[in-house]
Amino acid sequence: MKKQRIAVAYSGGLDTSVIVKWLQEKYDADIITVTGNLGQMKELSGIADKAYKTGAKKVYIQDLRKEFVQEYLWRALKTGALYEHTYPMATSIGRPLLAKALVEVAKRERCTAIAHGCTGKGNDQVRFEVAIAALAPEIKVLAPLREWEFRSREQEIAYCEKHGIPVSVTRANPYSIDENIWGTSIECGVLEDPMVEPPADVYQRTVSPSEAPDKTTTVSIEFSQGIPVGLNGNRMDGVELLEKLNEIAGANGVGRLDLVENRLVGIKSREIYEAPAATVLHFAHRELERLTLDKEVSHYKAKIANDYADLIYNGLWFTPLKKSLDAFVDETQKTVNGLVQVKLYKGNVSVGGRSSPNSLYDTKLATYTEDDKFDHKASVGFITIYGLPVKTFYRVNKNGDLKKKRIPRRKKV
Numbered sequence: 001m002k003k004q005r006i007a008v009a010y011s012g013g014l015d016t017s018v019i020v021k022w023l024q025e026k027y028d029a030d031i032i033t034v035t036g037n038l039g040q041m042k043e044l045s046g047i048a049d050k051a052y053k054t055g056a057k058k059v060y061i062q063d064l065r066k067e068f069v070q071e072y073l074w075r076a077l078k079t080g081a082l083y084e085h086t087y088p089m090a091t092s093i094g095r096p097l098l099a100k101a102l103v104e105v106a107k108r109e110r111c112t113a114i115a116h117g118c119t120g121k122g123n124d125q126v127r128f129e130v131a132i133a134a135l136a137p138e139i140k141v142l143a144p145l146r147e148w149e150f151r152s153r154e155q156e157i158a159y160c161e162k163h164g165i166p167v168s169v170t171r172a173n174p175y176s177i178d179e180n181i182w183g184t185s186i187e188c189g190v191l192e193d194p195m196v197e198p199p200a201d202v203y204q205r206t207v208s209p210s211e212a213p214d215k216t217t218t219v220s221i222e223f224s225q226g227i228p229v230g231l232n233g234n235r236m237d238g239v240e241l242l243e244k245l246n247e248i249a250g251a252n253g254v255g256r257l258d259l260v261e262n263r264l265v266g267i268k269s270r271e272i273y274e275a276p277a278a279t280v281l282h283f284a285h286r287e288l289e290r291l292t293l294d295k296e297v298s299h300y301k302a303k304i305a306n307d308y309a310d311l312i313y314n315g316l317w318f319t320p321l322k323k324s325l326d327a328f329v330d331e332t333q334k335t336v337n338g339l340v341q342v343k344l345y346k347g348n349v350s351v352g353g354r355s356s357p358n359s360l361y362d363t364k365l366a367t368y369t370e371d372d373k374f375d376h377k378a379s380v381g382f383i384t385i386y387g388l389p390v391k392t393f394y395r396v397n398k399n400g401d402l403k404k405k406r407i408p409r410r411k412k413v
């Protein structure tokens, strides 16, 4: 019989290393590892070597950064998607793209199954599996962490030692960290008590606001149709722009979040996030929209933003709803062109100025000087009709006396 082939989502960490060997033993399978480069700060150079040493038959390391930025992150940004009005969702939005890369390799390599290293109580298992179901319903999903025998990291380390799997755990890192170019997510250890303030060693890419420079750093961000295309006067592609902005904002202590959030699986969890560039870009994009979107679209779009954030967080990226909302948002972004100056100071973000060729701000209408072109008299008729329902209600139900004693009867003719 031909050997089974399994594609494994591989990060090179302890869990996914154990998975490679464990699946090989359990299913007598050939393992193909897939690692996605989403712009994480961690070095990926040693990863192929490590995967082979762990027993992988074939190793894929895919540079997904460009696609991630253009097809995923810019969509979240244009929509203004922040989960529970706060979290830019670096982890959540990376999963569907990793799933897509896994499916592509699995098909090319004629794998019958895809395995991931997510636990049975998190959101990520849902994101991976719903995405895979959409892209390749015929492929089976394996989630070893939901079924294997290991109960602790120590047991996994012992398994690695027994099988000669290279692991670089010296002093166990007390945190679980996931990162990419959009941000870092940190949980576990002392962070599990929501009353405990995060120790300094939690943070990976931002300085403490109190240790940030004592002077303001101003960045200017240029947008074209809602997409950032330039930083400080220089045009650049999205990956470079995010890398540079992460550096600048992180050095000013910008982008730290401490969030107790509602997971899809019903649990409340506490997570620390660092998203320096995402924080600045969401802020700047919002400022530009204030200038360029008309009132109705602006207010309506805010409702969509919330739905879109839920959709990303809840693993519904490859769905008709997501595509439909994209069409709406893309239409709104046609006029979101211009420049925003953002001031960064000790963890704070504020606006320095904004300008757009599509600006709806009309000085002649807004001004209180003699240049005023607004027709003040037109307001009289407007208020009369606008206020008519309110006036009618209180004429009938006078001064809080809302109970009428007699019911008017039909007049006899």
Ligand code: ARG
Pocket: 089, 091, 092, 123, 124, 176, 177, 178, 185, 186, 187, 271
């Ligand atoms: N709570 C975040 C989410 O569901 C991040 C999950 C992964 N976090 C981690 N520290 N490994 O999107």
